[in-house]
Amino acid sequence: MNKDITFNADALLLGIGIMELPMNCVVVISEGIAKVRELPEHGEYRIVTHQGKIKRMRREEGEEF
Numbered sequence: 573m574n575k576d577i578t579f580n581a582d583a584l585l586l587g588i589g590i591m592e593l594p595m596n597c598v599v600v601i602s603e604g605i606a607k608v609r610e611l612p613e614h615g616e617y618r619i620v621t622h623q624g625k626i627k628r629m630r631r632e633e634g635e636e637f
Contacts, residue, residue: 577606602626 579586586606588599594610598617601607602625611617615633619626 574610575608577608579604579606600626600629 577586577588586601588606588608593608596611597608598611599606599608600619607629609617609629609631612631612633614635615631618630618632620628620630
């Protein structure tokens with residue numbers, strides 16, 4: 573699940589229905605945009621920043637051999 577959520581920073585509220593979210597996920601907020609990303613079953617999720625801003629969200633998966 574990849575979902576982008578725009579919210580009103582003046583209201584200081586972010587409404588996310590938890591019933592809609594995957595069992596394991598992460599919510600990242602940057603510059604008035606919230607992004608929900610499902611976490612991989614086996615792997616890593618890296619957040620790359622540049623000058624204090626999120627530049628890239630990288631998903632790396634693997635499996636046991």
